[in-house]
Amino acid sequence: MxxxxxxxxxxxxxxxxxxxxxxxxxxxxxxxxxxxxxxxxxxxxxxxxxxxxxxxxxxxxxxxxxxxxxxxxxxxxxxxxxxxxxxxxxxxxxxxxxxxxxxxxxxxxxxxxxxxxxxxxxxxxxxxxxxxxxxxxxxxxxxxxxxxxxxxxxxxxxxxxxLSAMRTWFIGVALGCLLVALLASYSFSFFIMQPLHALQQALKLVTVGDFSRKITVRSQDEVRELADDFNRMSEALQEHIELLHYEQSKQKKFYDNVTHELKTPLTSIIGFSDLIDKMERIDDIRTCNVYIRKESTRLLQMVEELLQSSLKGDEAWRVQLERTDLAAILTDSLRILEPTLHKSAITTVVQVEPCEVYMDPKRTQQVLFNVIENAIKHSDCTQLNVRLEQQEYRCLVRITDNGKGMDEEETRTLFHPSAEKAERPVSAHSHGLGLLLCKQLMELQGGDITVHSREGSGTEVILSFQMEPVRPLGLLQN
Structure with a gap:
């Protein structure tokens, strides 16, 4: 019908x-x-x-x-x-x-x-x-x-x-009103359906990729708004299709970057799952379950964000600064990475003291995960020293490993985009989205990240956070 x-x-x-x-x-x-x-x-x-x-x-x-x-x-x-x-x-x-x-x-x-x-x-x-x-x-x-x-x-x-006379009169008047209303309704529906028929024909053209058809409606009502929305939709679809062709050329690099960001929560989930099999105390098992749920939630959030944004794209990431205890974020991050550190036979020496700074807790934890994971995977270290210290109006997080270190050229290009680095396959020395993303996230929060390394003597990464309110840029652009 x-x-x-x-x-x-x-x-x-x-x-x-x-x-x-x-x-x-x-x-x-x-x-x-x-x-x-x-x-x-x-x-x-x-x-x-x-x-x-x-x-x-x-x-x-x-x-x-x-x-x-x-x-x-x-x-x-x-x-x-x-x-x-x-x-x-x-x-x-x-x-x-x-x-x-x-x-x-x-x-x-x-x-x-x-x-x-x-x-x-x-x-x-x-x-x-x-x-x-x-x-x-x-x-x-x-x-x-x-x-x-x-x-x-x-x-x-x-x-x-x-009452009978009234009923007869009412029925007669009602039938007359019904006839007039039905005629008006039929005419009005015909008037409404005209632009909808035009919209139907235009949609058939859209299904075959033709977005040139435009619908014109003179009335000032919802049908006019529908026609205008369709015209804007056609233009937007044309623009998005052109953009999609452009984005297809960057899919492989985007997937590589996404994989890099998803490794940390996945590794933590697998690590805590392995620990559950070795635990007997119910409290320890519940603690592992808490961290598994927490990392699963973070993984879901990262998937949603990374699918909408990438460092090579035009999307933006936002930061929301709040006054937070940096020591608590740092301790929680190390606890989540504990199974991975234990599996890699890396001992940790932690020296922290309460220090409230202005930062985005979620983005800061993302930076900590990237930095510590790089030390685990690429430094071949056996010990990791983490120290939190306060200096005037800022707090510093020093993450030092006793690994093999890097030469001066490799240290200098750590924060450069992949396009500016020499083409080479991903290896134990490759640094893709991780460190470049860390630097931009730190700068958006009013902080900074620096790396000091010498080949054969290990690497030190210093994260700097502001203790006074700063005005965030709010967006992370390409």
Whole structure:
């Protein structure tokens, strides 16, 4: 089924439901208001009839008990019903109807009389084969005692005739409104579908790679916005396809860089998993599980970031500086790398003291992982010295190994982009994304990273952090 037909059917059903709801509400409201009006009218008649009955008692010099007796009650009922459109009945304290101005007694229900003799005003609607009656019963109090009651029977057939005429009129008007609304809906849906048909044709061209088709809509509504969005989408798709062709040439280098960043959390997860098999204490196993979950979460975050950003791309990484204890970050990073250090038979000597600096904890931990992992993989060291010291307005992290070191040329090009280095396969001496990324992340935080090394004498990496607030650049660009 086409969208135009669906819209037409939906509008038809909606309009019919609204008209049906209006019919029910109007019919119920009118019927209820008419019943309430008649009940109020009968209540007012009761007040007048009570006064008139008391006047008869006074004029005729009869007792109130005689008023509700078989002698006077029929005459009083006929007198009170004169010039009125309802039937009047009088009943005694036993509930017996002793006076009646009409002949409707056969359809009477006694529940209203019982309620009246109990001291309450009662309203009841009864239905016969060809009639519908409104019954209003009220007790007659005299000197604080119920001596009988008045009862009024109002024929509702005229009300039903009025309601029936109203229903006929309402249905006729509703059908007319429905016809006009459906014609308007059909025309409006045709007007809406025109630009959608044009959009459908343009989308067919997009599926075959043709983004030249543009849609023009003159109306100032959501359809116009949809057409403008489609035109912008076509232009954006064309630009992204061109950019995709350009990015394809850099995929291999990007994957190499991503692999470099994912090694640290993966190595930690594998290391802690191996340690679990060797542990017996539940607390130690839980500690390993905590670090496995932590590194898994960090791995997921790194995957999301690295898939959106690379050092060779146009995307940007943001840093958020906050005042944090650098000693806690450093200790936590060494704890995560503990399985890798243990597997590589590297001992660590750690000297830290509390030092609060302004940094991005996540980016700082990323820098520490890269630096320590480079020492593990590339220095062939057996000992790693980590020291945290405070100097005036900054804190320094010194990471020193006793490995083979590097010559002056290799040290000088550590932080150069890969494109500026001599082409060579990845080896134990290669440094790709890691150190260059570390330098830029440190500079974004207002800090710095320096490397001192001499061949055969080991390597020292110094990370400098600011203790005073700095204004971060906020973005890491290509």
């Amino acid at each position: 086409k969208l135009r037909n669906k819209l037409f059917i939906q509008h038809t059903i909606t309009i019919i439901m609204l008209l049906a709801a209006m019919y029910v509400v109007v019919n119920y409201t009118l019927s209820k208001s008419m019943i309430e009006r008649d009940t109020q009218t009968l209540s007012q008649y009761y007040d007048l009839h009570r006064i008139e009955a008391l006047k008869i008692v006074n004029d005729k010099k009869i007792s109130i008990e005689q008023l509700f007796s078989g002698t006077y009650a029929p005459l009083i009922a006929s007198h009170l019903a004169a010039n009125s459109n309802f039937q009047v009945q009088l009943f005694d304290p036993e509930g017996t109807i002793i006076g009646d101005s009409g002949n409707r007694e056969d359809l009477v229900k006694r529940s209203d009389i019982d309620a009246a003799l109990a001291g309450q005003t009662a309203t009841v609607i009864t239905e016969g084969e060809n009639s519908k009656m409104l019954i209003y019963a009220s007790p007659f109090l005299y000197e604080g005692k119920i001596v009988g009651g008045f009862r009024y029977l109002l024929d509702l057939n005229k009300h039903e005739e009025t």
